[in-house]
Amino acid sequence: MDKKSNKMLVISLDALGAEDVPVFTRLPNFRRILSGGSHCFNVSSVYPSLTYPAHTSIVTGCYPKRHGVINNTRIQFKRLSPDWMWQRKYIKTTTLYDEILRRGRTVAAFLWPVTARSRITWNVPEIFANRPWNNQIFTSLYNGSAAFQAVLQKNFGHIRNGRSQPELDDFVIECVKYTLAKKRPDLTLVHLTDVDTQRHLHGTLSGEATSAICRHDRRLGEILDTLETNRLLDQTNIIVLGDHYQKDTFTAIYINYWFLQKGWITVKGGRLSQWQVYCKNCDGSAYVYIRKGFGYLKDAVREVLLDLAGDGDGGIEQVIEGKDAAALGADPHCSFMLEARDGFYFLDGFRSPSRQVDDMNVRDGDEPMRATHGYLPGKPGYQTVFMAKGPDIANKAEILSMCLVDEGPTLARLLGVTLPDADGRVIRQLIRTVPQISVKEKKEI
Structure with a gap:
């Protein structure tokens, strides 16, 4: 210098x-x-x-x-x-x-x-x-x-x-x-x-x-x-x-709840113990990872995510393929990336499909936020x-x-x-x- x-x-x-x-x-x-x-x-x-x-x-x-x-x-x-x-x-x-x-x-x-x-x-x-x-x-x-x-x-x-x-x-x-x-x-x-x-x-x-x-x-x-x-x-x-x-929010959504229903996540003693497919939150967006050796699940995972995105109340605005997420600058190792609708954000839990922010409690391991970030930058x-x-x-x-x-x-x-x-x-x-x-x-x- x-x-x-x-x-x-x-x-x-x-x-x-x-x-x-x-x-x-x-x-x-x-x-x-x-x-x-x-x-x-x-x-x-x-x-x-x-x-x-x-x-x-x-x-x-x-x-x-x-x-x-x-x-x-x-x-x-x-x-x-x-x-x-x-x-x-x-x-x-x-x-x-x-x-x-x-x-x-x-x-x-x-x-x-x-x-x-x-x-x-x-x-x-x-x-x-x-x-x-x-x-x-x-x-x-x-x-x-x-x-x-x-x-x-x-x-x-x-x-x-x-x-x-x-x-x-x-x-x-x-x-x-x-x-x-x-x-x-x-x-x-x-x-x-x-x-x-x-x-x-x-x-x-x-x-x-x-x-x-x-x-x-x-x-x-x-x-x-x-x-x-x-x-x-x-x-x-x-x-x-x-x-x-x-962006302001009113509902948190838990994609891992659906993975648990599919048997892709195993819970023991109230905690996640094993996984084949896992959703990792980024607040307004979320990564979906498929564990090495379970790539054959990708089509089934995509189908579940697209079904959730098709539900207007489900909170998912967009399902982004992993290669497209990488093109946006995100983790190239993810299988999918999810973008939340306005008013929604993601958390890692699995006990319910969603919760209203006003009903959430930090003591339950949740993070109630009336506004957050993580969304696509061009919004x-x-x-x-x-x-x-x-x-x-x-x-x-x-x-x-x-x-x-x-x-x-x-x-x-x-x-x-x-x-x-x-x-x-x-x-x-x-x-x-x-x-x-x-x-x-x-x-x-």
Whole structure:
């Protein structure tokens, strides 16, 4: 990387979408980013449009089938709470932060997905204790920068209330402000989930979601003020982006219920013990896997799924063949992929064909959500956003459309590095000055 390259701060506002433009463009600190900066209010996510695949696509420029993070959670059918793809080891390609570190520069990350056990200089990973013998503090320390996290916990731990919002994002912002002032990283990655949490709990257009956007405006202001106070504002390219939007829901559907009726799943002691065919949820979409050695069931499985899709009340909008799902960027190893109708989403359970959200209870192992994501990115009203301002950012450029995979190559170009395996393109209209790099970008406009 060119030694004169400016710093970069990437702030991901999980579940902020183009539908929020009328709200956040009126807020003072969002306006500070938009004034003199550039933006795109028509950004397509990746498929499935989930947080972990999306954030990995942002820093790799690759679709999930390429970078390997094809879902939020792993296939662990015997566990009520499967592990998430927390660790860097699940990413099969290089990342933006790997390329910065390779050049001897520094990186800080705060709850950025799929960074646990990475080489990031100052890392507070997004991970939670998922075993009864573990606790949250030990799990975080082990998977991130232990000494650094200990200092943050000592100074700001009183703000946090477990994983509850808005306290979690308020804790993160204090950690970011401290790190920007004391450590001055070359690249800082920040993941804030307040809006996403409120939408899951209360719905996309709820007052709680709007209040979370307003809290984000205050948080942005605190970060901008910190940069200005420490004379970093003029040398920092600030990126504010979303990863996906959400859609309102009222019913969860359980495809594994039908597989159980067919004898393709075996249950013992109330838990799944064996499977030949299994449905793994991605919230608004779902993978269907046929176990190796049982490929002869594929036609029968297709027939069951198409019958369910033909039932208007069944919740399935589309049955996608595995090869077509791969063409959309999803897991190439699935046999089928299912897309939910508006108002529906998938869960992994098998005790009933469906349940109304209002009748669900977390204690039963279900996750009642009044809005969620994971759907096909091209659906109307489901786009996200990208905003940028800084010394290398073009003045008032408006990009009509882009994809999440375009963000990684564009950010890499701003930092003077390259992502050689990226599927996306460099959005040159966003860039005012282009640092020299040794390897020519394969795709750019």
